[in-house]
Amino acid sequence: MAQKTEFISALHEPEMLHGTIVRSPISRGRITSLDIPRFPEEVVVISSHDIPGSNAVRILHDTMPLLTHDIIQYTGQPILAVFAPTLEQAQVCASSIAMQFDTLPPDFEQQRIFTDSTVSHGDADAVLSETEQVIERTYVTKEKQSSFTAPTGALTIPEEKRIIVHASTQWPFHVRSCIGEVCGVQKRKTVVRPTAYSPNYGEKLIYPSLYGCLTTLAAVKSGRPARLIDRYPALSPRVSVHRKTAFNAQGDPVAEDILVTADLGAFPLFAEEITEHLRAGVMGYIPMDSYRIRVRTTYSSNPPRYHFDGFCYYAGLFSSEAQVSAACRNLSVNPAQWRINRYSSSKIRLLNGAAMKPAPVEELIQRVAAKSDFNRKHAACTMNQIQRGRGPSFTGYLRGIGISAGYAPNGFSRNYPWEKQYSVMVRLEENSRLSIHTSLCNSGASYAWKQTCSEILGIPKENIEIAYGDTSNLPNSGPHILSRDIAVITPLIKRCCESIKSQRFKEPLPIVVKRGFKAKSHEPAKHFHTFLPFETACWAAVVVEVEIDSISFMPEFRGIWCALDCGTLFDENLLRSNLRTKLLKDLQITVGERITQEYMPKIDIQFISRGSSVPLSGTQVLSGLFASAFTSAVSQALNTSITNLPLSPPDILSVLEDQ
Amino acid sequence: MKIQFTLNGRQEVLHISSDVPLLQLLTEYSGISSIRPGCDRGRCGNCVVLVNDLPLLSCLVPAFDIRGRQIVTFERFSQTRDFTEIQKGFTQADALPCSFCFASKSMLTHGIISGNTSPQPEEILQAFSLNACTCLEPSRIVQGVQQAGTLRGRRRRHGRRK
Numbered sequence: 001m002a003q004k005t006e007f008i009s010a011l012h013e014p015e016m017l018h019g020t021i022v023r024s025p026i027s028r029g030r031i032t033s034l035d036i037p038r039f040p041e042e043v044v045v046i047s048s049h050d051i052p053g054s055n056a057v058r059i060l061h062d063t064m065p066l067l068t069h070d071i072i073q074y075t076g077q078p079i080l081a082v083f084a085p086t087l088e089q090a091q092v093c094a095s096s097i098a099m100q101f102d103t104l105p106p107d108f109e110q111q112r113i114f115t116d117s118t119v120s121h122g123d124a125d126a127v128l129s130e131t132e133q134v135i136e137r138t139y140v141t142k143e144k145q146s147s148f149t150a151p152t153g154a155l156t157i158p159e160e161k162r163i164i165v166h167a168s169t170q171w172p173f174h175v176r177s178c179i180g181e182v183c184g185v186q187k188r189k190t191v192v193r194p195t196a197y198s199p200n201y202g203e204k205l206i207y208p209s210l211y212g213c214l215t216t217l218a219a220v221k222s223g224r225p226a227r228l229i230d231r232y233p234a235l236s237p238r239v240s241v242h243r244k245t246a247f248n249a250q251g252d253p254v255a256e257d258i259l260v261t262a263d264l265g266a267f268p269l270f271a272e273e274i275t276e277h278l279r280a281g282v283m284g285y286i287p288m289d290s291y292r293i294r295v296r297t298t299y300s301s302n303p304p305r306y307h308f309d310g311f312c313y314y315a316g317l318f319s320s321e322a323q324v325s326a327a328c329r330n331l332s333v334n335p336a337q338w339r340i341n342r343y344s345s346s347k348i349r350l351l352n353g354a355a356m357k358p359a360p361v362e363e364l365i366q367r368v369a370a371k372s373d374f375n376r377k378h379a380a381c382t383m384n385q386i387q388r389g390r391g392p393s394f395t396g397y398l399r400g401i402g403i404s405a406g407y408a409p410n411g412f413s414r415n416y417p418w419e420k421q422y423s424v425m426v427r428l429e430e431n432s433r434l435s436i437h438t439s440l441c442n443s444g445a446s447y448a449w450k451q452t453c454s455e456i457l458g459i460p461k462e463n464i465e466i467a468y469g470d471t472s473n474l475p476n477s478g479p480h481i482l483s484r485d486i487a488v489i490t491p492l493i494k495r496c497c498e499s500i501k502s503q504r505f506k507e508p509l510p511i512v513v514k515r516g517f518k519a520k521s522h523e524p525a526k527h528f529h530t531f532l533p534f535e536t537a538c539w540a541a542v543v544v545e546v547e548i549d550s551i552s553f554m555p556e557f558r559g560i561w562c563a564l565d566c567g568t569l570f571d572e573n574l575l576r577s578n579l580r581t582k583l584l585k586d587l588q589i590t591v592g593e594r595i596t597q598e599y600m601p602k603i604d605i606q607f608i609s610r611g612s613s614v615p616l617s618g619t620q621v622l623s624g625l626f627a628s629a630f631t632s633a634v635s636q637a638l639n640t641s642i643t644n645l646p647l648s649p650p651d652i653l654s655v656l657e658d659q
Numbered sequence: 660m661k662i663q664f665t666l667n668g669r670q671e672v673l674h675i676s677s678d679v680p681l682l683q684l685l686t687e688y689s690g691i692s693s694i695r696p697g698c699d700r701g702r703c704g705n706c707v708v709l710v711n712d713l714p715l716l717s718c719l720v721p722a723f724d725i726r727g728r729q730i731v732t733f734e735r736f737s738q739t740r741d742f743t744e745i746q747k748g749f750t751q752a753d754a755l756p757c758s759f760c761f762a763s764k765s766m767l768t769h770g771i772i773s774g775n776t777s778p779q780p781e782e783i784l785q786a787f788s789l790n791a792c793t794c795l796e797p798s799r800i801v802q803g804v805q806q807a808g809t810l811r812g813r814r815r816r817h818g819r820r821k
Contacts, residue, residue, distance in 0.1 A: 006692070007695055009694070009696060010692035012690055150695065150697065151697065577796075580796060585793060594702070597797045
């Protein structure tokens with residue numbers, strides 16, 4: 001087994017070619033001419049004509065072309081790949097290629113529907129038209145760019161009988177299958193070694209497969225190792241959620257009509273899974289007799305979107321919690337108390353009436369509210385708002401506090417055909433040495449896996465190692481997304497260890513146990529009215545306090561308080577650090593500005609444990625809850641409803657100018 | 660353009676375009692693998708190297724600017740006693756950076772405590788604003804750097820007494 005992996009940028013091979021991609025400068029049209037000058041012999045140009053197999057990266061039935069020679073569907077679409085002994089030479093050669101296009105008007109509007117799915121119950125329209133008190137808002141989460149992450153790329157080394165591909169991928173076996181389909185190389189002759197890629201935000205799910213194919217084509221053509229590292233900005237989908245909620249005289253929500261639209265760019269991938277995550281996100285957890293939820297995914301001339309933060313779940317959760325906060329503002333009630341009154345932990349029900357496992361919502365809200373002194377600060381900020389409305393005063397500062405609570409699911413929503421193959425392996429050898437084998441060997445969850453094994457088998461953690469390897473000697477454990485490493489892989493490793501425990505001292509060493517993943521076999525939309533179609537769910541509550549700087553209009557965070565139920569806790573400090581890192585990243589994206597170390601707010605993170613036997617990932621839930629608590633706080637500070645994210649200082653200035 | 664400089668104590672002579680960034684020069688021409696660039700535009704702060712003992716972002720330093728200078732990358736720096744102190748200081752403060760920014764944060768710390776072994780929190784955080792990785796809380800960074808500074812100061816005093 002290889003030692004712990006390196007980042008792709010640190011891998012060098014003698015005689016290695018460096019690659020760059022020639023991309024389309026226009027967003028829609030057709031290539032009319034492509035003039036490639038005569039380059040030196042060592043320069044390799046890859047076009048779509050060099051592809052022996054299918055010219056596409058495929059996920060189930062959805063595909064994304066690798067290179068185009070004819071129709072352009074988005075700005076930045078790869079046309080050619082140029083490889084040369086130095087990156088500088090490759091870039092110079094790439095820039096000397098002349099291209100001409102017939103340009104068509106781009107289609108950036110979200111008009112072309114890719115998938116459209118509606119679930120409903122009762123007559124939402126009738127209730128909404130009969131009720132006097134209706135709150136209608138459109139929440140928009142604009143494209144987010146994940147930046148400052150480890151580089152994305154691939155390095156292919158041709159050997160006599162096989163091809164070695166190093167890729168910074170979250171899904172090594174997908175890289176292998178793509179190379180098979182695109183380059184016509186047999187799977188058994190392709191070995192994919194995942195390199196280190198942390199921190200990642202979902203942008204390394206698909207693109208490394210594309211780069212792996214290009215480097216393999218270059219390596220096969222030239223007979224030399226080829227590396228391609230690309231930093232083309234990857235963006236998340238733009239999601240718009242239109243919500244219309246009717247409230248009765250007692251202030252209880254009675255009906256809701258929700259329309260969700262997600263623009264997935266020119267080539268939508270994972271559209272079904274995004275639909276399920278968005279639907280779960282917008283649902284909220286106030287049961288209603290009448291509702292209609294319509295989720296549309298669309299395609300446009302925007303570049304393909306990547307799967308940032310759990311397939312858009314955060315955007316749905318943001319809208320549902322922001323709508324609750326808007327309702328509380330309209331009803332002039334304390335949002336913490338309002339939530340506690342409605343979410344009695346013993347009978348949590350989703351909007352569709354489906355019961356959930358008992359969740360500690362009340363305890364989580366009470367914890368963050370007490371720690372942040374929410375009730376007093378909320379009352380003070382409301383008073384300040386009223387004072388400001390009466391004219392200038394000494395208390396005319398722009399300060400607000402917001403709260404939100406909710407859950408986020410872990411894992412896929414349905415049983416995909418490929419999931420039957422997913423497994424992990426644990427091997428016990430002499431001298432009580434244990435090794436864990438999974439293709440997600442670069443996961444940050446390894447501390448949880450080691451702790452699990454150590455507790456079950458009584459082996460010291462120093463004796464447990466994660467096997468670093470490749471697709472030839474590691475079991476296929478699926479993609480590293482949706483916190484599967486924590487929610488799916490950890491229970492599998494637990495099952496392996498329990499089996500080893502029963503065989504230990506009876507069977508000869510080494511004892512090798514392999515366990516496969518059994519996903520729920522259902523179509524989520526069909527069962528929408530009965531249960532939540534995910535593996536596990538992590539609950540949390542967040543409070544955010546902000547003050548708007550009166551000169552720069554920058555929201556200054558006076559404090560962020562979080563409480564989570566993360567199930568079994570293995571290393572509290574490490575988990576706290578991971579969550580804090582994620583939250584700070586979200587914070588910078590939310591305000592659209594880089595926040596330097598001097599201005600980073602204090603983040604208080606508490607955990608409660610309800611004795612769940614599995615660990616749960618809290619990163620996804622914090623994204624959505626932070627966004628809604630932040631907009632609630634800014635809404636209170638500015639005395640208006642904030643519905644768009646990110647919210648940068650110029651946006652705040654324009655709100656104040658409107659006022 | 661002919662560029663002569665010292666890389667990790669070794670004399671290097673390269674014939675290279677004058678505007679090639681130091682980052683590219685190190686990773687492509689000199690085989691340095693410890694640098695973890697995230698943006699190539701001076702925003703991520705993950706490509707720090709020591710130029711004449713000062714931490715600089717290698718993606719913003721043009722090749723012509725390093726003529727006759729001493730460049731130290733993490734490969735060399737991680738073998739020095741200065742680094743051991745920094746590592747010890749951060750460990751004692753329970754503040755270990757992630758593997759992506761570890762090298763850059765170590766060299767930024769070196770830059771701070773080389774001049775002042777008792778830096779103030781504002782000074783530390785201002786210097787660390789160069790690095791965008793948020794894996795450590797600001798308070799932990801301050802504790803780690805101050806602890807490393809204490810160890811460096813102790814060594815200096817000890818050295819002077821000798």
